[in-house]
Amino acid sequence: MVKQHSSGDPTPEDHPAESAGDAAEPTTAGSDRVPGSGPSGSAESPESPASPEDSETADRFAIRTYQPPTGGVQFAERRKLTPQERAERRERRRKRTRRQRILSWSMIGLGVLIIGSIAWVGWRTYQAYTHLTAAAEHVSDLQGELDDLAAIDRDATARTVAALREEASAARSAVDDPLYRAATVVPWVGDQLDAVREVGLVVDALSTEVMPSMVQITDTLDPSVLAPEDSTIDLAPIQAAAPLLQRADEVVNDSRQRMAAIDRSDLVGPVNEAVLELWGKLDQAAGITGTGARAARLLPPMLGADGPRTYLVAFQNLAEPRATGGIFGSYALVQADQGRVRILDQGAASRTLGTFDPPIATISPEQRALYSNLMTIYPQDVNFTPDFPTAASLFAQMYTARKGTAIDGVLAVDPVVLSYLMKGSEPIDVGGGVTLTADNVAQVLMSDVYAKFPDLRQQNDRDDYLAAATALAFNRVASGAANASAMVDGLAQGVRERRVMLWSADTTEQADIGATMLAGALSTDVEQPTIGVFLNDGTGAKLGYYLHQDVAVTEGKCADDGRRELLVDVTLRYDAPSSGLPEYVLGLQKAGTAYVLQTNVTAFAPVGGGVVRVLKDDGIATFTRSQDQSREAAWTTVQLAPGESTTVQFTVLGPVEGAGTASDVTPDLVLTPGVHTTSTSIDTYRTCRLPDAA
Template sequence: MSDQPESRRAAVRRGIRARTVLWIVLAVVLLLILAVVWVGARAALAKGHLERAVSDVSTLRSQVGDGDTKAAQETARQLEDEASAARSLTGDPVWGAAQYVPFFGTNLRAVREVSVVVDDVATGAVSPVADVIGGLSTDSFAPKGGKVDLEALVKAQPAVERATATLTKADRDASAIDTSDTLSPVTSAVNQLRNALRSASDQVATANRVVQLAPAMLGNDGERNYVLLFQNNAELRAGGGIPGAVALLKVQDGAISLGDQTAGSSFGPYPESVLPLEPGTRSLYGSITGRYMQDVTLTPRFDVSAELAREMWKQKFGQQVDGVLAIDPVTLSYILRATGPVQLPTGDTLTSDNAVQLLLSDVYAKYPDPAVQDLFFASAASAVFDRVSSGSFDAKQFISALTQGTQEGRLRLWSATKAEQQRLEGTPLAGELPTVTKATRQFGVYLNDGTASKMDYYLEKTVSVGASVCRPDGRPTSAVEVTIKNTAPADAATSLPEYVTGGGAFGTEPGKIKTLVAVYAPENAIYLGSSQDGKQVGVQTVMDGDHPAVQLQTLLAPGQSTTFRVAFLGDTKYAKAAVDVLSTPGVRQSKVLPLRFDCSDPTAAR
């Protein structure tokens, strides 16, 4: 009996401990519930801020495109506020601890990282650019009083450069977000962010190059002189067309003017190439590449073409220019959408609708004398140039025209200043050989006229490309197919001017089109084989630098066509990269089509 009180006391103590544990458990459960409610509530608020930020981005893009800079600046401020709020809501200690909870933590961590990236972009890219956007609209590129105002571009340089660096880092950070165990809505949001950043990063990087390069190249630091090549797509060269007319472009403090103009045929022939040619260039295109101004664009490498043209100009005029610019009549037709019709001294009216046909076809029937043709080309280019330099054009349409011409390979630019040329490298303006990255494997299809005439106005081209992993080692096989057709009338030999057909002077029967077709692969690819119209064919195989290239000569009568297919083997590490093709821009732009092939013989027609 004497130990009963002790037993009761022990029971009481056990009861107290049990109740204490229960209260602790209840407290922990309550804290967890509160934490879940807290995180859930903040997640809902953060989601709302992020959604509004996305909406602001869309609005901002439209406002900038419409030139409404005042509204764009206000939207940029709203975007910064929304992004900052989302970052704050996902950055408290409770959220930080919850990120380590199994399953849910992965999602919370991804949302947090999205919020950080969006806020970084808002504060480090959008806001700096918004501060200068009022003085940097599309109208900034329109000459006023004969000059482009370079001050706004110079002021924008630090902000745009900072934005470029911010977006590049944001692109890397977004790519590093772990979505392996996230819920579908979170995964989708992260992927949307990645796609948006990739696009924005590329666009801003391009804008940065323009903003950094434009002031100096437009003479902000003193007079600049450039050789201007007018390429004629009716007589194809790998880089575009034969440089039929050449002019000096002078720029100083934003003022642009045309100087000496002359025919491309007035340069050379030089007894030997004005500059040494690499073996691949000489083997594929011959020493004439460096002996005639009209042949400097036989190579698709615009840096080579530009250096040759620069040296030829120096030898003819004794002047060392600062760079080389190339443009074609198709790009002029795009520019005419911005300027409207222009009147030529001949009485002809040049419009966006008739420029290509007038400059590349009708002119030969209307003005049979080649010297008069050269004057006509020069007057057309001068008339469009005068309209542009006066500022009498729609700036937004003008930028669109230059962008389209550049993307199609019709507009090229090379600078003799090493630092400027380095900024141009990697852009469509540079006119480089195909490249390969984890995202894209590029191939090249380049055409050179072999008729020595203007028959390529009637040459139609279709390009297709496809890839597949056909080998156990995972190396990708790629096939490039190009079909060309002579669409000239059946009676071309007699119905077209002799200057257009060539008249048989260089060994090609009038009406027929002789074409040299070169197909390039990215660096370190391995050539597998070729076919023409489904049959194996012998080709010239050459290394142009580190690029394997094959070349075939074709001859087509009116109505005839031929299909040339080439296969290459690539590196395993690029097996998942999308495939694309760079191609000589002709009179009409052609799209790159998908190509399917049988792994047993990638050169065989299906």
């Protein structure tokens, strides 16, 4: 047995045989081991000394006893803790457990709070949507109830307004919730919530500041209250309604701006549709409140609330077409003072005002190319241009030059609109066994009068008769004897058809009028293309009474510069008799053959567009091209015998569209109003993409 020392290493004394080395081991004869033999037992010469390699091999395979090393870890005797140390350890464990419990409950509480907040915001969003949907229905109901001012059910309207305000208030309460407002900062989701909130705030503003005012205004501005009585209009209701109308218009336009400021690029379908729907309703409301606010600003001063005003009322004779309708045939000089309107003078433009040489004003070379200088020489030609402010200003200058009376404005009407205003009125006796009614006033003033005075030498008698008849019709309307509701409806229809136009010499008032259809001016809005088709008689005849017009606008091809060609087809039908008409009706300068109608047809391109081609019954037509009112226009002459018709096609260019995605556009169409209703057809066209945007 080997003795183990504390150091763990064996000593030579423990192994005497190993201490002498292998070289001291004796060799005996007959021994089994051969001196110098290796592990494999091969013999080795006794004379050969051992090589270092042999020593290393022997040492490598020498047998030794393995002794494990002494362990490095020693365990001391466990010390007992003192009572204070045990208490401190327990306290530490208790605090650690409490912190873990607080953290766990905090995380649970936070999760519950987040889930609860999301659920609450979702609930408030649902509430807002529900109340806004109900409010929208009430708005539609209210619009229907206010359509006919003469048949308003005041109690029903009051209930609708109350319900609207309740729904709108509930919607605003939902979107004004603190959690809801906080959620509007969350990316993407916040965009949806913020858009809904804007819709809610706008609807609430409409329900509290616009709709109640509009209902109140309908009480104040009832047609029966506003109708003239003894040629006097009571201005007090209009002045009382003015502040309400102004405020309603401000709220509507502020709301439109709020809708326009919403970024709709990331809105989901239903939210985007809600924004667009409200925006559309606001545009409709702006048309109503804007017109009302302007009327409240204009009517009192223009009707003499601040002092007498003097106006020319021009009666357009549609039997001899002009761009705005017909020649300024007869006229009346009227004065408005504190709402009372009375006729001061009347006459025939051609006979009373005569001609002006030199011309009353200077027009541009471009206008001369379209109209010649005649519009500055003859009162009946001032409206060769379709721009009513230009025509009215020239007419006022001519009257002042002849009569010395300053003119504050010009109002133009025609016999057709007189027929609208006289609906429900009693017949008017104009002498000679003739009575005017809503059904025959247009025929009497534009056709029968020429049969009554057929001789050219009877022009003065005819002019006096026309002046007296139109004055009687005008006085009947102004007196209040006509049906108030019919008069209001007829006036509105006349404005829509461009049969009623107004110009003021006051630039501030004219700016207000210029924003309405009363202005009789072509729109300059580039975003909404407008095409004009206007007629001017070419012989001084009254054959326009037998002229019918149809206009169609269709899409053409894309031009090389990215503008869309629009095809404007103007079909003229002429149904005059081939005999029996008075000499005066046939014209002072006949178109080669009696009864032949000669008309100059002018087409105006949209702002930024142009006219590139004119065809007549599929053949190329000669035409003159120039500019008026910052638009390119072209005219060509048409001659028709009784029973004939022709189609003139103008190819006009739309404005240059920006690069990018094409869009659908429906152009506006402005026409010369005639004796007969014009049939129109306007197709929506697709804008062209610029070549570099393809």
